[in-house]
Amino acid sequence: MDDAANDQTVNMGRLRWHCRRGLLELDLVLQRVIDRGLLEELSEQQRAELFELLHYDDITLLAIVSGRAECEEPRLKGMVDLLRSV
């Protein structure tokens, strides 16, 4: 994890860039979040949570998003649900 993971205010551009992944499947899911304008609708707190979730490695994140694994941080459940629902 880099330092910014602990930063409370997350720059929107940075958040958007962190949606760029090594796995196409994740790109597609996250692009839907962007295209539907959902990033803009998130509170500061939610953005920080999404940012934190995006620090998981791609293999783990894809397993979480496709429901094959659960996120070990219950705090992030709201964001996990969002990604699973888009």
Add this chain to the structure above:
Amino acid sequence: MSVPVRKFDAVIVGAGGAGLRAAIQLSEAGLRTAVISKVFPTRSHTVAAQGGVAASLGNSEEDHWHWHMYDTVKGSDWLGDQDAIEFMCRKANEVVIELEHYGMPFDRLDSGKIYQRPFGGHMSNFGEKPVRRSCAAADRTGHAMLHAMYQRNVKANTQFFIEWMALDLIRDEEGDVVGVTAMEMETGEVFVFHAKAVLFATGGAGRIYYSSTNAFINTGDGVGMAARAGIPLEDMEFWQFHPTGVAGAGVLITEGVRGEGGILRNASGERFMERYAPNAKDLASRDVVSRAMVTEINEGRGCGPNKDHVMLDITHLDPATIMKRLPGIREIGIQFAGVDAIKEPLPVVPTCHYQMGGIPTNYNGEVVVPKDGNPSVPVKGFYAAGECACASVHGANRLGTNSLLDLLVFGKSSGESMVEFIKSQPAAHKPLPANAADFSLSRINRLDNQKDGAAVGATRLAMQRTMQAHCGVFRFKDMLAEGVSKILDIEQQVATTEIKDKSKVFNTARLEALELDNLIEVAKATIVSANARTESRGAHVRDDATDTPERPDGRDDVNWLKHTLWHREGNRLDYKPVNMKPLTVDTIALKKRAY
């Protein structure tokens, strides 16, 4: 205008498998090494590789590098350079064992040795029968590889510049490479990285196509930067396609689905493969299936409102079988096609997977260009490795698991060449040319001040759709010619892209516009090279180059056993010979490529 300058012995652009492997070589030799990456290293596209990495370790059964070499030459449809192929296959065991020492958690046999599995095209005894040659770490080979090599680099004090985008190559008056310009995403500021040697390891450019298995970051930046700096691009007409990617998404559907009884259907529900391959039907080889699919689409029998895909049907299979044998398929259908494959067929289309061509190099990772009648003269200070480079070991068609091997072997050899070159140079860096960053700054300036220009997303989409329709897996003379002029028109729009957001901090609109500048170079090189090559070879298959006794499968060795070189300036092509002479063994003689 002057910009801040950072000085290093070596600068590597790209932190995927190739870049990380090279960086280990440089940092461990005590050289000051910077690695620049658009994304966090372990988020590079190498993470997607599952199948494994090829090496003739012979842990489960007898194997030999010479057999591996034979398979690779044959796979390449004889367009691969036999010196580079021998080099790669001989080095395979060494680089895989090294990786094991870096901590790569390979699957193991009970004996403790690395477990190996068979993979398409890899055979024993010069094409006799399949051999177990692929070394994997479960289904996360690429991921494990990136982690092991990233850790090793951290230990060796490699300096990472993460979330930086390299913009342009810097060459001095003599044509030598002395650095790159790069933008720090966090500030939008442009820097010069001044170096004694620069390596490009920027990965593939699969996003030039509408349907691609590649992640969005695969925009061919290194290839575009090289082209803008006057380096020709080699064999760009050769792209590997997979027959079944989810239409509109690109996500791969494994061959196993057809193996379990999946059937391809056209708009009227016909099982069309019966017409193209009466015996093998849906289980015919990849290229036969892809070609049949494209023919159906081109002749108006495609599905959907745009008639641009066909259907893969498994609804006749027992749902229990689907859940047991094809666990991921339902999830993929629901997530990426909005379809429950148990109840409805899946929309699929041949999908771009791998770039065989790229920046021309020799097997030492040195970038080579034609000069004074010699087709391969090294450009001083410039190196390339991995999918962006063309060594050329994959020729007209890559064998699965050979690309992870390519990035290990040529990542290492380019790193070694750079160490040697840097140590042979005077202590002081060669001076930067005056205004080294001006070209990059002018590109950004143009973008920021553009009025009434083209939208980035729409222009990119037009390019991708044109490439897919005109220069896809199966190619037609008239379509290619028409495609060339369409791409050249789109190039005009790329030159006038406009962004609304002019902010500095993580401006993703600007980054995407800069990526499109690179994609369009790759698209031009691809379609112009493909239009000119009037034979069929490997992954380049033309409708008008058919099977005759003199030209088996349309391959024309008399006229086309040569590498293409596309020059950006003047959109010009020339050619150079294929190196048919291996390093120590006899030439693997030309023969029809049949399996």
